[in-house]
Amino acid sequence: MSVEASTASYDIEQVCRPLSFRAEWRRQWGRRRTKVAFSLVGALPLILVIAFAFGDRSSGRRTSTASRFIDLAQTGSANFTLFTLFVSSQLLLILLAALFCGDSVPAEASWSSLRYLLIAPVRRGRLLTSKLTVGLTLTALASVLLIGWALLVGGLAYGWAPLTNPLGEDLGWGTYLARLAVAVAYIFVTMLPIAAIAFWIGVRSDAPLASVGGAVLVSIILSILDQIDALDPWRNAFPGHYANAWQDLITASPVWDDVVHGVLWALVWTILFVQLGYRRFRRSDILS
Template structure:
């Protein structure tokens, strides 16, 4: 075994875990639940928000679903897929055996990190494709209706949806990094996920404090909703750059801290 615990092996192990299957099932069930809620609810508001326009077609439904899932469901999945694998191995008492197999610590962490990021990216992609299909089946395939009365054709909508979904993935990297860092410090998987979610809540509270002024720009989720502006008549893709750079910076720092700590971790603890 020249390369034990390769990313492909780790991918098979993580995909077959019940928590992965349940996560994707919840992801697939949520749009159907929302459709049921719209069916039972009173749709007479006549407003022009994304929620009011969600039932006008597949494009609007897809944008609405990305908005309501990006900052909680995708965040939890990213923290779970990236932060859970190491403490799960520790809680199963199998981590020590992996490390003396021998599996180099750097390779073990890299395999688990890459697989966690891949599962998160696939979750965002599956959600995007699924909400478009569900929206088309229940609400038709009309163009995207904007708040000002304009519409966007499907060619432009698909491009902006792809960029928006990619940005949603990148925006969760800081909290995935926090979960990864905490995951190598505990043998309780829920602790790693909980700390990442708590960090997101604290960041959102601080971002709402206008007294902080421009300091809020350095918060990990200050730019998390910038992608919504893509669905204006004139999309400004350049506005996404600060959010991408801050997300990559936070993710790099916390992932590096995780590697630094794990390299010195007692395998018996």
């Protein structure tokens, strides 16, 4: 019996009571994919430091947003953390959100343990709520741990100089940490639509890869479509269109317009796909 399959076993006491947040947390935290995911989170700042150690610090004439973050990444812990947030928000955190929120239901179905949960009986709404809450909690925890670890690694590697943003403005540590916390919270909100899409696909399938891969594929397609100017103004409603608006918060005079729009559209798409997921799960024949 594999490690993944062993976590699907239930004793009589667990099956006969509604699945609590604590029980679901223990199950999801103990899974191999959770440990691998958090290992990747811990490894990313170290990999970036090693990459910079072998790279060339000369910047030449680079003007893109990514290049400006790269040029400043080795000036201190604040800038290194900002660069880590920039690169991780492009794919890694999206992948983790899709994994944690989209994998749990199809994994139960693939292990054939989902039918026992529902026969117990466990209310379907309670079951989904428990799994979705744990998935979102793991996503938020991974985001916070990544930033906290990047601050420490960056400080040890490059010192504790305050932030110098790509515009050349300096922000003290107090202001920077407050803005960083808001930026991380905003990125978490913008990931919710992808998590909700993974959740919706997950309740329609017993293949965990389908939910995670499908949500990430949707994210990539939307990112490509978002580059097409001819889709204005419709592309403004795409999940992820305002994903980089958090960069407006790390300036001396933060701009909130795009941040507000990003939050509103993210909540609209999240509520829509979560509701579709609940509707599908309550009405479908899970035992078939």
